Amino acid sequence: MAGTSSRGNPSMADVVRSVVVLGLIILALWVVGRLVTVTPDEPTSSVDYAQAAQQVADAVPYAVLSPPQLPDGWRATSARLTQGRWHLGVVTDDDEYVGLEQDQKSAATLVRQFAKGSKAAGQVDIAGSSWTERTASDGDVTYVRTEGELTTLVTGSVGRAELKDYVASLAVVSPR
Numbered sequence: 001m002a003g004t005s006s007r008g009n010p011s012m013a014d015v016v017r018s019v020v021v022l023g024l025i026i027l028a029l030w031v032v033g034r035l036v037t038v039t040p041d042e043p044t045s046s047v048d049y050a051q052a053a054q055q056v057a058d059a060v061p062y063a064v065l066s067p068p069q070l071p072d073g074w075r076a077t078s079a080r081l082t083q084g085r086w087h088l089g090v091v092t093d094d095d096e097y098v099g100l101e102q103d104q105k106s107a108a109t110l111v112r113q114f115a116k117g118s119k120a121a122g123q124v125d126i127a128g129s130s131w132t133e134r135t136a137s138d139g140d141v142t143y144v145r146t147e148g149e150l151t152t153l154v155t156g157s158v159g160r161a162e163l164k165d166y167v168a169s170l171a172v173v174s175p176r
Contacts, residue, residue, distance in 0.1 A: 045077070046076060046077060047078060047079050048079075049070075049076035049079040049088055049090075050066065052079035052080065052081075053066035053079065053086075053088070054173055054176070056081045056086050056173075057173040057175045057176075058175045060081065060084065062104060062149075062150045063150070063172045063173075064086055064102065064172065064173045065086075065100065065102060065171065065172060065173070066088060066100075066170065066171065066173050067166065067170055067171070068169065068171050070090060071165075071166075072093070073092065074090055074091065074093060074098075075090065075091055076088060076089065077089050077090065077091050084103060085101060085105075086100075086102040087099070087101055088100040090166075092162075094158075096156065096157045096158040097156055097157050097158075098155070098157075099114065099154070099155050099156065100152070100153075100154050100170070101113075101114050101152070101153045101154075102150060102151070102152050102153075103150075104149045104150055104151070106146075106151060107132070107144050107146050107151045107153070109151075111142070111144060111153065114153055114155055115134055115136065115140070115142040115144075115155050117136055117137060118134035118135060118136040118142050119134060119135060119136075120132055120133070120134055121133045121135050124143070124164075126164055126168050127168040129145060130145065131143040131144060131145045132144045132145070138157075139157070140155060140156065140157050141156065141158075141160050141163050142154065142155035142156075143155075143163065143164075143167050154166065154167050154170075
């Protein structure tokens with residue numbers, strides 16, 4: 001029985017039709033996925049840094065620093081205690097970053113970890129405290145201060161004046 005069936009040996013037209021059908025199915029699934037998937041406008045969510053700072057102040061043996069409030073348009077995106085280190089990450093309204101780190105490690109250790117490649121640019125007075133200013137080749141500025149065993153490092157891609165204002169705004173969070 002010599003028929004026209006190509007079941008055992010598909011013709012090129014059969015292969016092309018199958019590929020087109022599969023392609024249309026995949027395209028339809030992609031379109032449906034795009035319609036039902038919500039993409040946030042902001043890639044990172046905000047966190048309640050004041051509450052986190054209070055919890056950290058209650059848990060660590062050092063004076064935790066945090067800004068009483070952030071400038072308009074700025075938002076905290078990370079606030080955590082990791083192996084005794086207090087971290088607060090903030091994004092500005094211009095999508096620049098400011099990071100605060102406090103730890104009972106040496107300034108050299110924190111600089112290696114959070115301001116690698118930066119160079120000391122001298123001492124500056126900010127709100128009555130002496131800080132070492134550091135600059136990186138990419139323009140990031142870092143301020144570092146050590147008091148006793150506690151090192152505080154603030155680094156960011158914001159302008160120098162904005163970062164100084166942020167550092168000046170830092171206040172001790174009182175433990176409960």
